[in-house]
Amino acid sequence: xxxxxxxxxxxxxxxxxxxxxxxxxxxxxxxxxxxxxxxxxxxxxxxxxxxxxxxxxxxxxxxxxxxxxxxxxxxxxxxxxxxxxxxxxxxxxxxxxxxxxxxxxxxxxxxxxxxxxxxxxxxxxxxxxxxxxxxxxxxxxxxxxxxxxxxxxxxxxxxxxxxxxxxxxxxxxxxxxxxxxxxxxxxxxxxxxxxxxxxxxxxxxxxxxxxxxxxxxxxxxxxxxxxxxxxxxxxxxxxxxxxxxxxxxxxxxxxxxxxxxxxxxxxxxxxxxxxxxxxxxxxxxxxxxxxxxxx
Amino acid sequence: xxxxxxxxxxxxxxxxxxxxxxxxxxxxxxxxxxxxxxxxxxxxxxxxxxxxxxxxxxxxxxxxxxxxxxxxxxxxxxxxxxxxxxxxxxxxxxxxxxxxxxxxxxxxxxxxxxxxxxxxxxxxxxxxxxxxxxxxxxxxxxxxxxxxxxxxxxxxxxxxxxxxxxxxxxxxxxxxxxxxxxxxxxxxxxxxxxxxxxxxxxxxxxxxxxxxxxxxxxxxxxxxxxxxxxxxxxxxxxxxxxxxxxxxxxxxxxxxxxxxxxxxxxxxxxxxxxxxxxxxxxxxxxxxxxxxxxx
Numbered sequence: 001x002x003x004x005x006x007x008x009x010x011x012x013x014x015x016x017x018x019x020x021x022x023x024x025x026x027x028x029x030x031x032x033x034x035x036x037x038x039x040x041x042x043x044x045x046x047x048x049x050x051x052x053x054x055x056x057x058x059x060x061x062x063x064x065x066x067x068x069x070x071x072x073x074x075x076x077x078x079x080x081x082x083x084x085x086x087x088x089x090x091x092x093x094x095x096x097x098x099x100x101x102x103x104x105x106x107x108x109x110x111x112x113x114x115x116x117x118x119x120x121x122x123x124x125x126x127x128x129x130x131x132x133x134x135x136x137x138x139x140x141x142x143x144x145x146x147x148x149x150x151x152x153x154x155x156x157x158x159x160x161x162x163x164x165x166x167x168x169x170x171x172x173x174x175x176x177x178x179x180x181x182x183x184x185x186x187x188x189x190x191x192x193x194x195x196x197x198x199x200x201x202x203x204x205x206x207x208x209x210x211x212x213x214x215x216x217x218x219x220x221x222x223x224x225x226x227x228x229x230x231x232x233x234x235x236x237x238x239x240x241x242x243x244x245x246x247x248x249x250x251x252x253x254x255x256x257x258x259x260x261x262x263x264x265x266x267x268x269x270x271x272x273x274x275x276x277x278x279x280x281x282x283x284x285x286x287x288x289x290x291x292x293x294x295x
Numbered sequence: 296x297x298x299x300x301x302x303x304x305x306x307x308x309x310x311x312x313x314x315x316x317x318x319x320x321x322x323x324x325x326x327x328x329x330x331x332x333x334x335x336x337x338x339x340x341x342x343x344x345x346x347x348x349x350x351x352x353x354x355x356x357x358x359x360x361x362x363x364x365x366x367x368x369x370x371x372x373x374x375x376x377x378x379x380x381x382x383x384x385x386x387x388x389x390x391x392x393x394x395x396x397x398x399x400x401x402x403x404x405x406x407x408x409x410x411x412x413x414x415x416x417x418x419x420x421x422x423x424x425x426x427x428x429x430x431x432x433x434x435x436x437x438x439x440x441x442x443x444x445x446x447x448x449x450x451x452x453x454x455x456x457x458x459x460x461x462x463x464x465x466x467x468x469x470x471x472x473x474x475x476x477x478x479x480x481x482x483x484x485x486x487x488x489x490x491x492x493x494x495x496x497x498x499x500x501x502x503x504x505x506x507x508x509x510x511x512x513x514x515x516x517x518x519x520x521x522x523x524x525x526x527x528x529x530x531x532x533x534x535x536x537x538x539x540x541x542x543x544x545x546x547x548x549x550x551x552x553x554x555x556x557x558x559x560x561x562x563x564x565x566x567x568x569x570x571x572x573x574x575x576x577x578x579x580x581x582x583x584x585x586x587x588x589x590x
Contacts, residue, residue, distance in 0.1 A: 078567075102517075127514050127516050127517045128516065129517070131581070146516055147513065147514055147516070149514075176513075185507065186507060186510045186511065186514055187514070187517060189496075189499070189500050189503065189507070189511060189519070190500070190510075190511050190514050190515055190517050190518065190519040191514075191517035191518040191519065192518075193496060194496060194517075194518035194519050194521070194522055195518050196555075196558060196562075197492055197496060197555070198518075198577075199558070199573055199574055199577050200551060200554050200555045200558055200573075201484075201488060201489060201492060201551055201554075202577040202580055202581075203554055203573050203576065203577055204484070204547070204550050204551045204554045205484050205485070205580075206576065206577075206580055207550065207554070208484065208550075212480065212481060212484070215481045215485075216481065216484060216485050217580075217583050217584050217587045218442065218471075218587060219422050219442055219444075219481055219482070219485050219486075220485055220584050220587075221422050221423065221441055221442070222397075222422050222424070222482060222485050222486035222489075223485065223486040223487075223489035223490050223493075223525055224484070224485040224486065224489050225584055226489070226521045226524070226525060227489055228577070228580055228581045228584050229521070229581065230518055230521060231574070231577035231578070231580070231581065232577065232578045232580075232581035232582075233574075233578075235570075235571050235574035235575045235578060236571060238570070238574050239567050239570040239571040239574060240567075242562045242570055243562070243565055243567055243570070246562055246563065246565075249562060250559065250562060250563060252499070253555075253559055255499050255502065255503075256495060256496055256499045257552075257555070259495050259498055259499045259502070260491075260492070260495045260548075260552070263491060263494070263495055264545065264548055267491075267537045267538070267541055267544060267545060268541065268545060270538055270541075272373075272534050272535075272538055275530075275533070275534040275537055275538070276530050276531060276534040278494055278498050279494055279526070279528075279530035279533050279534060280530045281498065281501065282493075282494050282497040282498055282501075282523070282526035282527065283526070283527045283528075283530060285497055285500075285501055285512075285523055285526070285527075286426070286497075286523045286524060286526065286527035287527075288512050289512050289515050289520055289523050292512045292513060292515075
């Protein structure tokens with residue numbers, strides 16, 4: 001059920017899980033007349049071509065952004081500064097520049113300074129993903145009924161923000177506006193800290209002696225396997241998230257560690273009521289999430 | 296495709312998620328001629344009757360175990376000592392007494408002393424469950440292709456162990472023998488610690504100011520919701536697990552905290568390579584779990 005195209009040429013810089021999902025849904029929904037991609041990895045480019053995800057695919061971001069009226073940076077955050085340098089002089093007047101990264105203050109730090117006059121820079125973040133990565137991992141339904149957060153800077157044209165919001169709505173998302181710093185705080189607790197903890201415990205389990213380690217895999221159905229799924233997420237993307245949302249992650253990690261220490265003490269001293277109280281509260285929280293249809 | 300009954304009368308002490316799943320699969324597979332249940336909760340007994348899960352259901356464990364040749368204790372571990380006292384003089388000679396609890400040394404501590412001569416006590420633990428609880432939450436497929444660990448004590452009759460193993464295999468499980476102390480160690484890392492961490496982070500998130508809390512629910516799709524699912528597990532069951540596997544949980548928690556502190560330091564000092572190395576290793580671990588078909 002394709003509608004009128006919103007953009008003439010959509011350029012995706014980085015065509016991995018998120019970029020390729022955007023390509024798929026944009027084509028299916030007819031959101032852009034032409035979809036071009038850039039990816040630094042030769043094997044990714046081969047996959048993109050084989051899967052016919054883009055009309056044209058390039059190695060260089062500069063080649064992709066020429067003539068594009070929407071450019072979405074979908075690389076790991078650590079590559080933003082370099083991408084910004086590469087595309088700066090090729091961004092077309094009237095174009096919208098956006099991204100999909102999980103740390104909005106870092107996106108603003110690295111991309112805002114390179115934005116030429118006449119180009120609207122609107123940082124974005126679709127709250128969607130899987131533990132898989134690469135062009136093959138994407139799918140058109142990834143954004144369906146998921147939130148997409150936009151964090152426009154003061155002075156951004158309202159019409160441009162509305163056009164990008166429409167883009168995401170047509171991709172299936174619900175759109176929310178937020179302050180960049182607040183976004184980074186909320187994501188630190190809902191996403192970054194859970195990933196850090198999952199990576200840690202999976203690492204801890206595999207620091208155990210060999211015999212136990214084999215059994216950890218065998219008996220992972222008991223809780224552990226949910227953590228291994230999270231801890232299978234893209235290593236470079238996540239390295240960049242932690243390095244670029246350092247303050248908020250360390251703040252949330254501090255709170256978590258305090259709470260964990262209190263529970264540790266309750267276990268050591270056999271304080272069953274404290275444990276039961278917390279476990280009863282967290283069960284209620286799960287219900288709120290189910291009611292909010294985000295389960 | 297029901298086979299010959301293995302037991303004449305199966306008595307389930309506690310008919311919640313696990314007990315009711317055993318009742319369902321035992322009836323479907325014809326593993327026991329008669330299934331009787333005991334549950335201390337009047338509302339649970341009503342549900343058990345309405346769902347027709349057992350042939351007879353009682354309030355008192357003693358009433359259920361009379362004439363049973365297999366008794367499986369499916370209550371939270373904290374109730375084992377009391378259940379043991381209640382059933383001791385009603386256990387029939389030749390019967391097998393087992394359980395499904397997540398801490399085998401605690402099961403042995405509380406049940407082994409009450410086992411009369413002529414009764415075979417074989418602690419067991421099906422590695423299966425969901426975050427739901429109560430008789431309604433059970434289903435016959437819960438144990439399918441999941442491990443069930445038996446931790447028989449020295450001197451247990453081989454034939455009795457083999458009979459209980461056959462029971463679990465007919466319920467769909469793969470059966471493994473293990474030392475009780477080793478079981479408690481392996482479960483501490485694969486199950487108890489993941490649950491403790493999930494409970495903690497969900498609690499931490501809800502200690503945040505009200506405005507952030509609402510957004511945590513809204514944007515939970517980004518990693519957090521997997522934790523909320525785990526942290527929705529039965530509060531009393533989990534209180535009892537932590538209180539009864541204290542040493543092993545505190546040991547694993549100590550290792551986890553050391554590893555988390557090292558990662559915290561790497562984030563603070565911007566040591567990207569350390570992060571990426573760990574994240575790359577944990578991704579490989581996920582693959583082993585998928586290969587072991589426990590994903």
